[in-house]
Amino acid sequence: MITPNVHPTLGHVARKAGVGTTTVSRVINGGDHVSPETLAHVRRVIEVLGYMPSQAARTLKGQRTKTIGLVIPSIADPFFSSLAEAAQAVARANDSLLIVTTTGNDARAEIDNLNRLIRHRPDGLLIVPANSRSQALRELVALVGFPVVAIDRPVAGSSIVSVVVDNFEGAMTGTQHLIGHGYKRIVCLTGESTLYTIRKRIGGYRKAMESAGLPCILDNSVNDYKSAESAIEKLLSGPDAPDAIFSTKNSTTIFAFEVLQKLNVAVPQSVGLLGFDDFELASRLRPSISVIQQPVEEIGRQAAEALFRQLDERETNAPVQTRLKTLLIPRYSCGCAAPD
Amino acid sequence: MITPNVHPTLGHVARKAGVGTTTVSRVINGGDHVSPETLAHVRRVIEVLGYMPSQAARTLKGQRTKTIGLVIPSIADPFFSSLAEAAQAVARANDSLLIVTTTGNDARAEIDNLNRLIRHRPDGLLIVPANSRSQALRELVALVGFPVVAIDRPVAGSSIVSVVVDNFEGAMTGTQHLIGHGYKRIVCLTGESTLYTIRKRIGGYRKAMESAGLPCILDNSVNDYKSAESAIEKLLSGPDAPDAIFSTKNSTTIFAFEVLQKLNVAVPQSVGLLGFDDFELASRLRPSISVIQQPVEEIGRQAAEALFRQLDERETNAPVQTRLKTLLIPRYSCGCAAPD
């Protein structure tokens, strides 16, 4: 016996209360079909003993585990931690616990996480797929036996329900906004562009530029401050220097901002800046940074709710994909005079 | 049967492999005392069936649940999410899953969380106590029957192991640093000061000021931008206007920064600024903000490791409190010329 089980059991309660185990079971499950006196008495004994039903035993009897899994790239990332917060709130509202694991966007770690999770038989799973087209993921999900909802990125070629953001439209709107300010040579800083979300955003940028008859300028070389510096310096000193930057993700936006500061480039006068994804201090930097904001909590909330709906079979036929709208937050860096 | 259990069981494997259940059990637990042929054969069957042992059944047999609980005020807060990330890494390294719940720093929610968790019999618990002196918490923890480690704030009057930061020394060092820059009238912005950590930080500030023969100026009125604005305006226009601000927490630091910007107060020339707790963009604001940095990941890591040490009884007698050192990160706002 590794962990001596100090918790009293239903049997203990039954003996001490002088009733059968069935009665105790009834009491802890609502108390129906139990006489008021017995009910009160058993409840008192439970109180005295500090009895708490064992979820493991219940699970073994075929009940739910009352847990859901959340598999995300990172907990420390503000986007995913906000997501997790929302998901945990929904889990709690459904009397369930949230088990969190992280993949670091690595497909192997993801499979490993899934395998660990499966032993615990969560009632359902929320996952931000490391790779939208992973074969292994699709296979595993097909076998798990519980509902799965993909978040932020769909799982290609599967019927897995997903809750994502309208990356395409958001990026298009943002780019159009820059165009509306009169910028003509808008460079799109993509960073690594293997992620589903980034690809969609690039698509939105392209669409906006092409519709306006402007040239698409893409740069995927920015990964850190250093690379941002050399990329932007090169672009600005080139023949057709860009007059605005559309950044497809947070980190890139911040690097770009820093480089522009460093180079003493006037924002938004010389170069406009607009980023996809809001972040806490975007409004506090000088100049403040205009962004396309994602409804982060809403994503987590809706995904978790979709999961529980599937669990309760309330959902007859769930929409395969829920696409949430983004919001343009005009601040200073795009040329909008923010009220600040 | 709410959830038809689609997973094959150990019994299925045994039958299909033509062996006893014990043998299968041995195989999935390392394969000792099993002939190589049987081992290989059973493993193949397991593979084919996609068998995964049920943690619930193992738990019922008195084994560990292979889960640990983490109870924190919020997941969305960067400090706690970093903590959680570190804790989850340690959990995984110990072949365990992390269950996360949030309290919003509310003692009642905390007790509620604990009760929910107890049903799941985690092997151990990491908790950031909402209230360091909660009677109810102490009582509950005394009964849970598994090890508990308090994080960031100790549980007063109990023998619960805790991993915290040296708030007192950190605040003292920070205040002394401001003093070293020649500031004489340093106001301490505390915000709400009911939290253990804040109280300790105020203590450190006091100690530094008193040791230097300087007057302590405390202001606990700052809760948002509005209150920060009125507080700072009032202070600066008063008879003995402060020449520096020591802020005991992140949000207050940022509000103070914004107000100083708004009022066009030169930082650090007219007013120095130093905050307790680092944040992502502290180095990117202009001027960049000097801070006392907490070893966040280290706190989470050490707490989780302490927990598993207790679990494995490797720990004969654990130190009741581990106090981690903070680090002064001098940037621009305190008067240090940062290399930027």
Next chain:
DNA sequence: CTGTTAGCGCTTTCAC
């Protein structure tokens, strides 16, 4: 090296 068997704590017929 291998199998039989007895529970772990709970829910659930099925009687009474």
Next chain:
DNA sequence: GTGAAAGCGCTAACAG
């Protein structure tokens, strides 16, 4: 309204 008993999937004696 109440209880006896079976059994969920697994592990651990105990035999062989």
